[in-house]
Amino acid sequence: MIALAFWVGYWSFPLLQGTGTFVAAAPDNPAHQATDSPLPEDTPLADDRMRAFWEAWDILERDFYGSKPDALDRAYGAIRGLTETFDDPYTYFLEPQPRQLERDELRGRFGGVGANIERTDAGYVLYPLVDQPAARAGIQSGDLLLRVDDDPIPPEMESDQVVARVRGPVGSTVTLTIRRTGADTNTGADSDTGADTALAQDMEFAIERAEIETPSLEWRLLEVCAAVTDADMACTAPGAPRVGYIRHTLFSERSPAEMEVAITELQTQGAVRFILDLRGNPGGLVSSAVGVADLWLDGGPVYIEQRASGSEEITHAEPGALAESLPLVIIVDGSSASASEIVAGALQDQNRARLIGEQTYGKGSVQLIHELSDQSSIHVTNAEWFTPNRRRISPDGLTPDVVIVPGSDPLPQAVLLLAEE
Amino acid sequence: MNQEIQSTQPVQGWLNQPRFLLILGLVLMLGAFAAGLGMGFGAGRWSQDTPSLMGRPAAAAPAAECLAEDAEGYGELSPHMPVFQEAVNLLWRDFYGELPAPDAAVYAAIQGIVGTLDDPNTSFMLPVDADFFRTNLEGAFEGIGARVGWDETEDTLLITEPFENQPAWLAGIRRDDLILAVDGESLVGRTVSEAVQLIRGPKGSTVVLTVKRIIPLSDAATSDTATSDTTASAGARNDETAGDGQFPAGETPADDTPADGSSASREQTDLTHEVFDIAVVRDRIEIPTISVDTLGAEGEIAYIRLNTFNENAGQLVREAVSDAATGDARALIFDLRGNSGGLLREAIRVTSVFLEDQTVLLERFSDGTTETYTTVGSAVIGDLPVVVLVNGGSASASEIVAGALQDADRATLIGSTTYGKGSVQLPHTLSDGSIMRVTIARWYTPLDRTIDGIGLQPDVIIERTEEEAADPDADPDADPALDAALDYLGELLAE
Numbered sequence: 024m025i026a027l028a029f030w031v032g033y034w035s036f037p038l039l040q041g042t043g044t045f046v047a048a049a050p051d052n053p054a055h056q057a058t059d060s061p062l063p064e065d066t067p068l069a070d071d072r073m074r075a076f077w078e079a080w081d082i083l084e085r086d087f088y089g090s091k092p093d094a095l096d097r098a099y100g101a102i103r104g105l106t107e108t109f110d111d112p113y114t115y116f117l118e119p120q121p122r123q124l125e126r127d128e129l130r131g132r133f134g135g136v137g138a139n140i141e142r143t144d145a146g147y148v149l150y151p152l153v154d155q156p157a158a159r160a161g162i163q164s165g166d167l168l169l170r171v172d173d174d175p176i177p178p179e180m181e182s183d184q185v186v187a188r189v190r191g192p193v194g195s196t197v198t199l200t201i202r203r204t205g206a207d208t209n210t211g212a213d214s215d216t217g218a219d220t221a222l223a224q225d226m227e228f229a230i231e232r233a234e235i236e237t238p239s240l241e242w243r244l245l246e247v248c249a250a251v252t253d254a255d256m257a258c259t260a261p262g263a264p265r266v267g268y269i270r271h272t273l274f275s276e277r278s279p280a281e282m283e284v285a286i287t288e289l290q291t292q293g294a295v296r297f298i299l300d301l302r303g304n305p306g307g308l309v310s311s312a313v314g315v316a317d318l319w320l321d322g323g324p325v326y327i328e329q330r331a332s333g334s335e336e337i338t339h340a341e342p343g344a345l346a347e348s349l350p351l352v353i354i355v356d357g358s359s360a361s362a363s364e365i366v367a368g369a370l371q372d373q374n375r376a377r378l379i380g381e382q383t384y385g386k387g388s389v390q391l392i393h394e395l396s397d398q399s400s401i402h403v404t405n406a407e408w409f410t411p412n413r414r415r416i417s418p419d420g421l422t423p424d425v426v427i428v429p430g431s432d433p434l435p436q437a438v439l440l441l442a443e444e
Numbered sequence: 445m446n447q448e449i450q451s452t453q454p455v456q457g458w459l460n461q462p463r464f465l466l467i468l469g470l471v472l473m474l475g476a477f478a479a480g481l482g483m484g485f486g487a488g489r490w491s492q493d494t495p496s497l498m499g500r501p502a503a504a505a506p507a508a509e510c511l512a513e514d515a516e517g518y519g520e521l522s523p524h525m526p527v528f529q530e531a532v533n534l535l536w537r538d539f540y541g542e543l544p545a546p547d548a549a550v551y552a553a554i555q556g557i558v559g560t561l562d563d564p565n566t567s568f569m570l571p572v573d574a575d576f577f578r579t580n581l582e583g584a585f586e587g588i589g590a591r592v593g594w595d596e597t598e599d600t601l602l603i604t605e606p607f608e609n610q611p612a613w614l615a616g617i618r619r620d621d622l623i624l625a626v627d628g629e630s631l632v633g634r635t636v637s638e639a640v641q642l643i644r645g646p647k648g649s650t651v652v653l654t655v656k657r658i659i660p661l662s663d664a665a666t667s668d669t670a671t672s673d674t675t676a677s678a679g680a681r682n683d684e685t686a687g688d689g690q691f692p693a694g695e696t697p698a699d700d701t702p703a704d705g706s707s708a709s710r711e712q713t714d715l716t717h718e719v720f721d722i723a724v725v726r727d728r729i730e731i732p733t734i735s736v737d738t739l740g741a742e743g744e745i746a747y748i749r750l751n752t753f754n755e756n757a758g759q760l761v762r763e764a765v766s767d768a769a770t771g772d773a774r775a776l777i778f779d780l781r782g783n784s785g786g787l788l789r790e791a792i793r794v795t796s797v798f799l800e801d802q803t804v805l806l807e808r809f810s811d812g813t814t815e816t817y818t819t820v821g822s823a824v825i826g827d828l829p830v831v832v833l834v835n836g837g838s839a840s841a842s843e844i845v846a847g848a849l850q851d852a853d854r855a856t857l858i859g860s861t862t863y864g865k866g867s868v869q870l871p872h873t874l875s876d877g878s879i880m881r882v883t884i885a886r887w888y889t890p891l892d893r894t895i896d897g898i899g900l901q902p903d904v905i906i907e908r909t910e911e912e913a914a915d916p917d918a919d920p921d922a923d924p925a926l927d928a929a930l931d932y933l934g935e936l937l938a939e
Contacts, residue, residue, distance in 0.1 A: 068532055072546050075874040079554045079568065082872045083561070086882045088810035092560045095527075102531045104556020108544035109535065116531065331540040391538055395530045403538045 076101070099399065111404050113390050119398040120187040127190065128237065129308055131275035134193040135235040138162060140185060146178045147185050149201065160230045163203065169225065170200035191232050198229045239278045239307075240271040242285040244292055247438050266438060267294030271315070274307025274362035279314030286318065286346050296350040296441045298434070299366075302380065306361025309389060313338055316366045319376065321347040324411035325369040328389060331405060340369075350444035351376040352437045355423055360384035368410035368421055378423035379440055380433050387416025528553070551878065563883050565867050571877035572637070587644045588612040588651065589729045591782075592636060598622050598656070600631045601639040605782065607729075615724040617655065624719065625654035647728050658717045734760045736767075739777065739926075745933055746773035746828075750794070753786025753841040758793025765797050766824040775933040776825065777926070779833040781859060785840025788868075792817055794841075795848045798825045798855065803890035804848045807868065810884055829936050830855040831929040834902055839863035847889035847900050856932065857902040859925045866895025904928060 083091070091097070102116045117125060127133035137155020140147045147168040151158035168176050171188040191197060204223045245266040267289030271278070289297070299319075306312075316325045322342035329335050353367050353376050364383050370376040389406040409415055425440060427433045536543065544552075554568050589610025595602040601623040606613040625631060626642040643651055733754055737747040746768035750761060761778075768776055785791075795804045796819040807815040832846050832855045843862050849855035868885040886896050893900075906925040 068536075068546050068550055072550050075876045075878055076550050076554055078872070078874045079880045080557065082880050082882055083557065083566070086810060086870060086884045087561065087563075087566065088808075088867070088883050088885050089561070089563055097557045097560050098528050100556040100558075100560035101528050101553040102556065104552040104554070104559065105528075105531060105549050106535065107556070108549045108552040109539060109541070110544070111539075111541060114535070114539065329540075331538065388540065391534075393530075393534045393538075395527045397527050399527065401531050401534055403535055404540050405538045406540050 095397070102399075102401070106401065109404075111388075113386070113388055113402060114404045115402050117400045117402070120183050122394065122398060122400040123187055123190070124183055125392075125400070128273065129275050131239055131277035131281075132234055132236045133190055134195065134232040135190045136160075136162075136197065136199070136230045136232060137235050138189075140168065140182065140189075142178065142182060144178060147176055147180075147182075149199075155235065156230050156233045157199075157228075160228045162199065162201065162228055162230075166201040166203050166226075168199060169202055170198075172198050193232055193234045196229050196231050198227055200225060200227045202226075236277070237275070238281060239273045239275040240269055240281050240285060242267060242269040242289055244268070244289065244294060245298070245434075245438065264295040265293045266441060267292075267297045268300065268434075269297065270300040270302075271363075272304055274304070274309075274311035274315065276308060276311060278307070278311045279318065282315050282318055283345055286349070296444065297346070298352050298354060298437050298441060299376070300354045301359045301363040301367060302354055302356040302433075303358045304360070304363040305358065305384075306363055306386065309362060309365065312362035312365040313340070316369045317341055318344050319346050319349075319351060319370060320344055320373060323369075323373050326365050327409045327411065327413060328406045329408070337411075350441055352441045352444070353378050354433050354437055355380040355383050355421065357381050357384055357420075361386045364416050364421055365408065368414065368416065371421065371424070372411040372414070377425065377440060377444075378421060379425040379437050380423050380427055381429055382422055382426070383416075383420035385416055385418045385420030547876075554878075554880070558880075563867075565865070565869055565881070566883045567881050569879040569881070572641075574873070574877055574879040587640075587726060587729050588615075588617070588653075588724045589727070590617060592623075592640065594636050595622055598624075599633055600624055600656075601636065610729060611724050611727045615722050617653065617722060617724065618657070620658070622656040623653050624656050627652050628654075645726050647726055649726050650723050651726060652721050652723045654719065654721050656717055656719045733757055734764060736764050738773070739930060740775075740934070744772065744774045744937065745777060745930065746771075746775070747777045747779065749779040749781075750783055750842075752783060753790040753794070755787065755790065757786065757790040758796070761794045762797045762824060769824055769826045769828055773828060774937055775829045775831070777831045777833060777929050777933070778855070779926075780838045780842040780846060781833050781835040781925070782837040783839075783842040784837060784863075785842055785865065788817075788841065788844070791841035791844040792820060795845050796820045797823060798830065798849055799823055799852055802848070802852055805844050805890065806888040806892060807885050808888070815885075825854075829933060831933060832857050833925055833929060834859040834862050834900065835925070836860055836863055836899075839865040843895050843900055844887065844889075847893065847895060850900065850903070851889050851891040851893070856904065857900065858904040858906060858929045858932065859902050860905060860907045861901055862895075862899040864895060864897050864899035866897070904932065 080097075083097075084094075092100075099116065099118055106114055106116050136157040137152045138157040139150040139152070141150065142148075145167055149157065149162055149166045149168055150164045151162045168185070170176060171185070174188055176185055176188075189197060189199070202223050202225050245268050247266055267286070269282070269285050269289070271282070286297070313325050317340040320340035321344055322340050325338045325340050327335060327337050351370070353370060355363065355367050355378050359367065359380075360383065364386065367376075367378055367383065371378050387407055387409070388404045389408055390402040391405045392400055392402050394400045407415075407417065410421075414421075425436065427436060532549075551568070551570055558566055558568050589607045590603050590612040591605040591607070593602045593604045594600075603612070603617055603619060603621045603623065605619060606617045606621075623631060623639065623643075626639065629642060631639045631642070643653070645651060733751055733756055735749045735751075737749075739745045739747045746765075748761065748764045748768070750757060765776065792804050799819050800823040802819050804817045804819055807817065809815070830849065832849055834842065834846050834857055838846065838859075839862065843864070843866065846855075846857055846862065850857050866887050867883045868887065869881040870884045871879045871881045873879050886894075888894055889900075906928045
């Protein structure tokens, strides 16, 4: 889980709560947006069709007995209803705050204080990260978050809402009011608010937000020699060739650059063979998938995309690459989806790497993420993609070259497989 | 994320509200035109078009007026509509796959708005459903005469009440039968309104219903005496004919025990359900608004059951109670169980049979105004003691009557907690024939008790426990609430 302990709490929530958010995380293709055709002049839903909609809106506005959500929320309801009719789980609407968090995730960085949060019965508890603004300002692990600026943070508030309040532009200041429980406080313990709070103390911290990066991968050297075929044999000899292990958890904007750093660093430490672990990686940006695949491929097709218009486009890797000839095995599982499947499928079809693990998720559609004028966003399935050998990904996914028993550790086998390369 | 969104979006609007359906069990016949909770009093206002009588506030303009407004009338909306318009444009420009029909998309958008209101009674009806709704309002139509609901587990149509001596009943359809198919067309995964449209048809025509009936194991094992009784229904079984057997109304087995007549059950003792076809000849359905009986050892207790608050309800109850009060009756049981409501006007008239110069209900509107409704005319009950029987199916108008009588201490309520439908919907017909039903008011009993979402608590609670309900040996004709009412009145009269 350390690998997933991203720099701000929001990240941890979907994972810890096991929501489907990540499985549904959709790749975005900024290239498409750059070539967007203008929006149609004529509304696809002609005025006469919309007439009933306006009538319904007006009637509710005028007659409804009870408290109504505000007009914007009702408009969001209408959009959600609209997207439902497309009958596609990847075409959906996100309100501004979830969209902000999604954008932060895919960018791999945001303005924040550098603390994880955890929801408890008492409220949200802070866990500052080492050497980040929150920790430097004096926030301690276990501090209970009471207010962000002037907004109270009750336990029932959604984590999205809490995170959205803490985050903001880099350089701006946010004031966190916390309650610290414990006898070891050494500042102004003159609380007279009663027995229950005798050991609790409320404190305010003004923290300047800094750019917080959320790495999308981590890497290390494995404790085995790359040259031996006995996976149990420890690699003790200094200078012996080693296996570099890269765990990649999301295809963010930063992923290709991070991957480049990881490969270079691991090579410096002696790695000559590599394992790329895409287990649990739900995908992310298509452009990032291409960037990552490109590092391992000496040209050739990465994926083939079919658009709604019927047009087809083949995306190629650039000739020559940092790691084009390094032996590689890719580990996948049933949660490796979307952009993960692009990378795994491209390298498998080009015979560049063998896959080991379990059948992948099987999400072969591409979404455009459009931000609307109020910062909400709509994901629209825009294309289907195929592997270079024109294998269809949805809904069956990729079959690994070596299928392991579900739940078993694929790493030792991956090392053995790598030794054959 | 996506699941969350889906869960807040009823795909089909009002007909898919399970609670709504189960309780008010829409209907294959006129009597239930009230479709109870659903239509409620708003329907009355709408169909009667008598706003002053119904006390509709000036703010609630007739539907026709709001239709006259054009887009310029929606100034308050416009600041937000760019967002909606952008979404529409992007979806239609970029989507890979089959585009939804524009009508369906617009309706889904409307339902999306309705979904944000968090009010199960405010709903939107597609034109096809709205047609059905209007047909019901208009009165008699042809069908099989059964109240239906939707079984969520089997995802198909459920017979909640076949009306006695109506075609479905006569053909052997019984309560809790699941209807899997109509004329061979599967109902699984469809909606009540679709199912009902398939079942309805011209008088004299035949519809074949594929019935799934659960059989208690003990019954299945002991039903070997059934053969001679059930030749008629056996003729319609799947396994013996093509399922198109003529089985006209009237040739029904005399024995109505559900498990009887299963020849298959004798061959397979582990059988827990059977599936068979029943052919029903459609007829013009006229459900009696009211039924009258005399109970008690010496017929001293008058029994009046009101099935719905339709246009004649007030007058019929008045006549029946008047007959009882001037006859030999010494007490009255007024049965509102399963009565899902109807017209507000009739609720007031029915209450006025029992009360005089008293408040019937308070109605509060979205603009803050309150309307107080009082009884009309003179009561005819005299001083007969009254028990009102209620249950979870007593809703809307039934709750107004029961609540008024309870608050005035004029009747003892016996049974189980009522449904809790204390809000008023106004159905607006939109320009394309769809209907938007909007909650515009809530009502309260004369003592200002809330009905909506709570229901009325009977003075004497008689509820079947789960064990009793599940007991296959229990007498299906047992009516503990009625027994309690008879006991209660018997003791009262003995004093």
